[in-house]
Amino acid sequence: MSQPSVLIAGAGPAGLILGISLLKNGVAVRLIDRESKHRVGSRGAGIQPRTLESYDILGVLPEILKRADPELCRRRMYELPGGTKVIKELPVVEYVEPTPGMPHTNPVTLGQDLHEEILHGYLVELGGTVEFDTVLGSFDQLPDHVVAQLVKTRPDGTEATESAKFDWLVGADGVHSVVRKQLGLSFVGETKEEDYVLVGDIDVVNESLDRKFWHYWIPPSQMLILRPGAGTSWRMAFTGAPEHWKKTLPTRDEFVEKFYAVTGRRDIKFGAATWLSSFRPSMRMVDKFGVGRVFVVGDAAHCHSPTGGQGLNSSVQDSINLGWKLALVATGRAPATLLDSYSTERLPIIAEMLKLTTSLYEQTAATAGTGDVGGWTTAFKRGGALGMLGVNTRGSTIVLVDDEHAAAEGGAYAAAAPGRVQAGYRAPDAPGLVGEDETTARLFDVFGPAEHTVLVFGGDALAHGAVKHALACWPQGTEHTMLISRAGEKGESTVLREVLEDREGHAYAGYASDMTEGGMTIVIVRPDGVVGAVVSQAEGIERYGKLIFG
Template sequence: MANPSILIAGAGPSGLILALFLLKNGVSVRIIDKEVKHRIGSRGSGVQPRTLELYDILDILPDILAAGEPTPPMATYAPGEIKPTKTVRLSEPLERSPDMPHPNAFIIPQDLHEEILRAHLQKLSCSVELGSELRSFEQFPDNVIAHIVKTDSDGNQLEESTSFDWLIGTDGARGVVRKQLGLSFLGETREEQYIALGDIVVEGVDPKLWHIWHQPPQLMALRSGGSSSNVFMFAYTGRSEKLANKTITREEFIEEFYAITGRRDITFGPATWLSNYRPNMRMVDNMRVGRVFVAGDAAHCHSPTGGQGLNSSVQDVANLGWKLALVHKGLASPTLLDTYSEERLRVIAQMLKLTTELYNKTFTNLGGGGMEDEAWQRGGDLRMLGINYCGSSIVLEDHAPLEGATAYSKSSGGRVQAAYRAPDASGLVSVGGEEAPTTLFSVFSVTAHTILLFGGDETDRARVAEVVGRFPEEVVRTVQLLPQGQTAGDSATSALILEDREGHAYAGYGVPLDRLTAVVVRPDGVVGAVVSGAEGVERYFQKIVL
C-alpha cells in the first residue's frame, strides 16, 4: 500500500479537522501523536459560532451539539456563603436567524470533542497513530523525510524514517516542527501569573452554573463538564509563593479551595488531570516554509480569556486544507499556499490583541478587588462571525475596506461581501425534486468552491457556465437560486436549482432580482468573490487554479 501523502504531527482538534478536510478531498493522510493514550481533560471547551458553522459545512455538527450545551450562567460567592452574591452571563444569548443559525457558543469538554472528531475520521478509514513522536525532519524540493519514534505499550521503541509530500505541525507550542523550522515566536510570557488547572470530581455545587470565589489577589473557579456532570474543571490563580512554580497536587488544591471559599460542605473525588499554566501571548511570523506548515498552538498561543484558541486553530486548518488539497492534486500553483500565512497571520494578530486586552481587563479588575460584570463580558466579536480576509491577494473584493476595519470587523451595508463569511439561508427547496427544504450550509462543500447564482437571465447564466466549464469539475460547482415563486426554464444551466421559497437567501445576501449576481463561496465558507457576471468569475478562479 502506498505511503500516505501528508503527515500531520499532533492529534488535537486542529490536526483532526485538517485530516478530515484532506480526506474528504481525496488526499491520503497519516496523523500521529506522541502520547500513548488519548489526552483526557476538559481544557479548551468553548466552541464559538463561526466554528459551529464550519462544523455544519463539514457535516459533523449534529454530534457536537448532542454532546455539548450552551454556555451556562456564572455565579459569584462571598466566602462561606452558599447563595450567590451575583449571577451573570458571559454573553447574552442571541436568537437564531435564517442567516445565522448558530449564534451562541457551545461548551463541550475537549476530550469529548476530540473523541467525536476521531469517530468521524474512522468513518473515512483513518485512525490516530498513538505513541508516534516526530523527532525531526529533513526537507527537500519534492518531499519531506520525517524521523519518527514509535513507542508501544511496553515502552519498546522503534525508529523509522518515512517520506511524505507535505508535513503539518499541529504539535502544540512546545512541538518540534516550529522549532526546527526556525520560526520566531514573538510575544510575552506572564512569568508572575501562574494558574493551576485541572479536572476533579466535585459534590455539593450545581453543575448548571459556573462558580467563582474571589479574595484578591486569589480567584477560584469551578466549571462543570455539563449540566449533569460532577466533573468540574478548576482554575486557581493568585497562589502562594510556595505553590506558584509547581503543578499543584489534588490535596494542595483542596486545602487552598477550603481556605479561599470557606465551603467545607463541598467535597471532592478523584482528580483526572492537573496542570500548571503561565499565560503566553505569542505568534509566529510565518506559517509555511517550503513543504512544511504549522497550525494551531504550534503557530500561536494566547491567554485563556475569550475562548479563541481552539477555534482559531480549527480555522487555521480550514484555511489551509482546501488550498493544500488543490496544490497536492496539481490543480493549483504552489504559490496558493503562500496565502495561508497571508490570510491567517492578520487574523491571529488581531485575536492576540483582543484576548490580551480582555485578559488585562479581567485581571486588573480582580487585582483591584472588583467583580464588575464588564470584566466578564464575552460575545460580540468573540463569536468570530466577523473574521475576514480583507486585503487577501486571492479575494476579489467588490468594495473598499471600511476605515479602521480589522480582521474581526463585521461586514456592512446589508449585503454579502467578499472576504467575509458566507451567510446561511434556510427554506430552500430543490426544483423538480421531492427532498425536504435545505439550507445553504448544507449545500456548501469542503471539497469544492460553490458558485451561487442569483437573478439574471438564461444568457447570463450560460456565460457563467461556459467559464466554469473550463475548470476541473472537482474545483467548482454551481447552484442556481430562484426567487420565491419562480420556476426554472428548460435550458437551466446548473446541476442544482433551488427555489428561495421563504426569501431568506435573496434577503440575507442583499442581492437584486433583476440582474445576475454570482457569489463564489470557498470550501472554508468564506466568500471569495461577489461579481456581476462571467468575467468576474473567471478573474477570481484565475487567482486559484492553474
C-alpha cells in the same frame, strides 16, 4: 487509501480537523501523536459560533451538538469570607437569537477530551487513524518532498525509528512544536512569568453547587473558579495560587485544602481529580505559518491567555483555512503559490485575536484582583466579536471584489456591513430552499469542504451560458454551481442544471438584496465557508479562478 501524501504531527482538534478536511478531499494523510491516547481533561471547552458553522459545513456538527452542553450558564460571585452569599450574578455570554443567515449564534461547551473523541471517530469513518506513541524527531525538507524521522514507542517500552517520505508536513504539535523550532520560525510575544494558573478537572460528590452556574470566589490577587463539566466533574481554575506550587504541582488533597482555606466552603465535598496541570499565560505567534512544504497550525503557531475562548477555535480555523488549499495543491489542481495565502490570511486574524485576548486577560485580572464588584460586569463580559462570526480575510490576495460589491473597512474581527454579502467574510446560511423534486435544503447543506459553491442569482439564458463557459476554465471537480430562483419563479435553466427556489426569500435577502432588476449576482463560496468573490458578470468567475487555480 494510497500512500500518505501529508504527515500531520499532533492529533489535537487542529490536527484531527486537518486530517478530516484532507480525507474529504481525497488526500491520504498520516496522523501521529506523541501521547499513548487522547489526553484526559476538559481543557479548552468553549466552541464558538464560527466553529459551529465550520463543523456544520464539514459534516461533524450533529454529534458535537449531541454531546455538548448548549445551555448558556451564568456566573455567580460569592462574598468572602463565608463564600456562600452571592454578591454578583451575570451571564457568561449574553444569549443571541439565531437568524436564518446565522443559525449558530451562541457558543456551546464540550470538554476537549470528548471533543477529540468525536473528531477521532469521524476521522476513522473516513478511513483515517491516529498513530499514538509516535514522535516526529526531525525532518529534512527537499524541493519536492519532506523526509521525516519518526520514533515509535512499542508496548514493551522499546523504540523503533522510521524514515518516511511525504509530500507535505504540518505541525500541529503544540506550543513546544518541533516543526516550528526546526523551521526556525520566530515565536514573538511574552510570557506572564509572574502569573501562575492551576487548572484541572475534579469531581464534586454532593449537590452543594448548582450546575447551572459557574462559581467564583475572588479574594485579593486570587481567583478560584468551578464550572460544571460532564457528569459529576467540575473544571477548576485557580489564579494567584501559592508560590511553592510554581515549582511542584500540588496533589489533589493540597488543592482541596487550599480551596477550603480560601473560600470557607467546606460543605463542598470533592471526589477524585481526573487531572491537574498548570501554566503561565503566554501571548505569542509566529511570523509566518510555513516554509516551503512545511506548515504549522494551532498552538504550534500561536498561544495566548485562555480568556475569551479563542484558542481551540482559532486552531481549528487554521486547519480549515489550510485544508482546502493544501488539497488543491496536493492533487495538482492549483499551484503551490496558493499556499502562500494561508500565512497572509491567518497572520492578521491571529494578531488581532492575540491583542483582543491579551486585553481581556489584563482587564479581568486587574478588576478581579481589586474586588471591585461594580466593575466585574464589564471585566467579565464576553460574547460579541468573540463569537468569531466577523472574522474575515478582507484584503486577501485570493479574494476578488468588483467595484459594485466593494467591502467596507474594518479589522480582521469586524463583521461585514449588515444586509449584504461581501467577499472575504463568512457566507450566510439560507433555509427554505426547494428543489425541483420539492425536497428542501439550506445553503449550509449545499456548501462542502471539497468544492467551491457558485451561487447564481438572476440573469437570463445568455448570462447563464456565459457562467458555464467561464467555469469551463476551472479544473474538473472544483465547483458546484446552482441557480437560485426567486420565490414563485421556476427559474428554469437548460445551462445551469441545478435550480433551487428561494421559497422563503432568505437567500435573496442575504445575498442579492441590492441586485438591480434584470441583473445578475454571482457569489463564489470557498470550501471553508468564506465568500471568495461577489461579481456581477461571468468574467469575474474567470478572474477569481486565476487567483486560485493559476
